[in-house]
Amino acid sequence: MKTEDMIIVSVDDHIVEPPDMFEQHVPAALKDKAPKYVIQANGDGYWCFEDRKVSNIGLNAVVGRPRSEYGMEPTAISQMREGSYNVHKRIEDMNVNGLLGSLNFGTFVGFDGGFFRDAKDKNLAATMVQAYNDWHIDEWCGAYPGRFIPMAILPTWDIDKTVEEIKRVVKKGCHAVAFSDNPSLKGLPSIHNAYWEPLWKVCADNHVVLNCHIGTGAAAAHPSMESPIDAWITGMPMSISNSACDWVQLKAFREYPDLKMALSEGGIGWVPYFLERADFTFEHHHEWTHTDFGGKKPSDIFREHFITCFIDDKFGVKNRHDIGVDIICYECDYPHSDTVWPEAPEYLMRNFDGVPDEDINKITHLNAMRAYSYDPFKHLSKAESTVGALRAKAGHVDTTPRSGGGNRPIAEGDTRIVTSADIMKLFTEAGRIKEEA
Numbered sequence: 001m002k003t004e005d006m007i008i009v010s011v012d013d014h015i016v017e018p019p020d021m022f023e024q025h026v027p028a029a030l031k032d033k034a035p036k037y038v039i040q041a042n043g044d045g046y047w048c049f050e051d052r053k054v055s056n057i058g059l060n061a062v063v064g065r066p067r068s069e070y071g072m073e074p075t076a077i078s079q080m081r082e083g084s085y086n087v088h089k090r091i092e093d094m095n096v097n098g099l100l101g102s103l104n105f106g107t108f109v110g111f112d113g114g115f116f117r118d119a120k121d122k123n124l125a126a127t128m129v130q131a132y133n134d135w136h137i138d139e140w141c142g143a144y145p146g147r148f149i150p151m152a153i154l155p156t157w158d159i160d161k162t163v164e165e166i167k168r169v170v171k172k173g174c175h176a177v178a179f180s181d182n183p184s185l186k187g188l189p190s191i192h193n194a195y196w197e198p199l200w201k202v203c204a205d206n207h208v209v210l211n212c213h214i215g216t217g218a219a220a221a222h223p224s225m226e227s228p229i230d231a232w233i234t235g236m237p238m239s240i241s242n243s244a245c246d247w248v249q250l251k252a253f254r255e256y257p258d259l260k261m262a263l264s265e266g267g268i269g270w271v272p273y274f275l276e277r278a279d280f281t282f283e284h285h286h287e288w289t290h291t292d293f294g295g296k297k298p299s300d301i302f303r304e305h306f307i308t309c310f311i312d313d314k315f316g317v318k319n320r321h322d323i324g325v326d327i328i329c330y331e332c333d334y335p336h337s338d339t340v341w342p343e344a345p346e347y348l349m350r351n352f353d354g355v356p357d358e359d360i361n362k363i364t365h366l367n368a369m370r371a372y373s374y375d376p377f378k379h380l381s382k383a384e385s386t387v388g389a390l391r392a393k394a395g396h397v398d399t400t401p402r403s404g405g406g407n408r409p410i411a412e413g414d415t416r417i418v419t420s421a422d423i424m425k426l427f428t429e430a431g432r433i434k435e436e437a
Contacts, residue, residue: 001357003345004388009101009365010344011149011309011372012213012264012331015140016061016077016084016107019045024139025131033124034131035108044075047108049128050120054108056427058084061107063093063335066401070337071409071426079404084335087143094147096394098345098387099332100365101376103149104140105178105213105264106132112216113153113178114186126155129165137172146379149372151176151211156188159195163202170206175373177203179210179261181243182217191250204256207373209307212247213264214240225421229409232420237267241274244306248278253305254294260371262307265331265338268316271308271323275299303327307371310351311338317351317363325359329368342399345387 019037026034035049037057046055058074064081074080083093094102109115109132119125133152141148152169154177155161166177184190203210214220220239222232240263252259278298282291293301303324309331310316320328330348333339340347352360369375376385383389409422 001352001360003349004098004386004391006098006345006348006360006387007365007382007385008099008330008332008344008348008387009149009368009374009376010099010332010334011103011211011262011307011329011368013102013104013334014059014061014084014107014111014336015104015136016058016080016335017047017109018085019077021135021139022128022131025134027127030124030127033121034128039076043078045077049115052118054115057108059107060337061335062337062404063339063341064399064402065404069404069408071423074404076405081335081402081404087140090334091144091147092394092397093334093341095390096397096399097332097334097342098390100380100385100390101147101149101368101374102332102334103151103176103211103368103372104136105151105211106136106153109153110216111178111213111264112180112186114156114180114216116153116155117157117186117188122155122157126158126161126165129153129155130168133165133169133174137169137174146376149176149368149374150174151178153178156180156183159198163198166199166202166206166208170208175207176209176211178216179212180216181212181214181240181263182246185217191247197252200252200256200259204252204259207258207260209371210259210261211264212240212243212261214266217243222420222424225419225424227420229418229420229423232423237265238270240266241270244274244302245278247306248298248301249291253301254296257304260305260307262309262329262371264309265333266308267313268308268310268323268328269313269319271302271316272319275302275322278302307367311340312347312351314351317355320355320359320363325362326367328363329371330364342397 022034035047037045038048039045045057046053058080061074061080061084062070082089105111116125116129137150141150152174154165180186189195214236220232220236244263282298307327309329311331311333332344334341409418409426
């Protein structure tokens with residue numbers, strides 16, 4: 001297959017929510033209580049809701065900068081590429097990257113959509129969850145039919161409202177929800193608790209995928225504050241393997257054949273050993289642990305119920321049949337620092353040496369279309385959806401790297417290795433509201 005003939009769908013990208021997102025979606029009587037975006041005198045911005053302030057609004061939105069300026073720090077919209085928060089510019093950036101479709105996680109609401117979980121007024125919070133979803137589905141995704149896979153957030157503190165919200169968004173064509181990879185670490189019941197039974201059922205009944213992004217439960221640990229930050233970045237995708245060990249034991253997978261969950265931004269190269277270890281553990285220990293997979297092995301459960309994705313993973317693609325070629329998808333991770341925008345097709349092709357077109361098509365778009373009940377070809381023909389066709393629309397898009405400004409982990413000109421302590425200091429400083437607007 002030629003690069004320009006690929007059709008690419010990403011199941012992990014991100015939105016930096018625009019300041020006006022709630023204006024059209026909150027009841028008039030509650031507009032003064034909706035989250036507000038505040039710009040400080042120094043140009044930094046933060047979201048304010050009740051008495052809470054979230055200042056690190058960018059959270060690694062460094063796409064388009066020189067790689068020498070990568071960090072974790074954007075604290076102002078002015079420091080970001082417009083495609084991070086402007087849907088029209090996002091489409092342009094998708095076109096120049098040859099990307100047909102994209103599923104987008106939120107930023108200030110958290111990758112698991114859990115920001116409103118800690119609200120004092122839970123009824124107000126539930127209304128804001130609905131407003132967020134209406135903005136995301138109707139305004140962001142609705143602006144360009146066929147170009148986005150909509151994903152809702154949930155009022156997880158109330159299981160009845162959670163079920164109601166899923167049914168509501170499904171009617172809008174949304175078949176994906178954000179969820180924590182380990183809710184017990186977020187003050188919620190564990191995935192093995194009966195509390196979640198209605199969630200499993202409504203998701204299975206409506207073909208809704210639970211999308212569990214890395215860092216939404218047990219985040220990657222810093223080995224030490226003296227460790228080079230590369231150690232943390234390297235282990236970040238694989239950190240979700242610990243949660244995968246737990247999810248594969250979920251009894252609901254045996255009760256609901258159509259229940260699916262995604263290990264978002266988790267990579268795939270580690271999966272073959274994980275499955276081998278899970279099967280060995282079951283075979284070697286089930287007589288005393290009493291684990292029961294209904295006549296199946298853990299690896300069977302994984303291939304039937306999990307969705308995986310990768311950015312650049314030659315080892316994983318080479319071993320795709322040990323993972324399950326039907327459960328592997330692509331992710332772009334725009335606008336974060338792991339993204340290879342605007343060269344995603346070129347990076348992808350270097351993973352596909354010797355891979356037949358049938359498998360390439362599954363990985364690049366067919367698996368995502370099936371899993372997420374997503375059919376972009378209702379809106380665009382296949383001929384209009386290829387890398388070559390999309391890039392032909394984007395000749396005017398400037399991809400020249402541009403300085404983004406903002407705080408740096410170490411002083412300019414300092415050539416020492418950046419450590420975990422440097423990054424944690426940067427996060428701490430970015431998390432402070434230094435001055436009121």
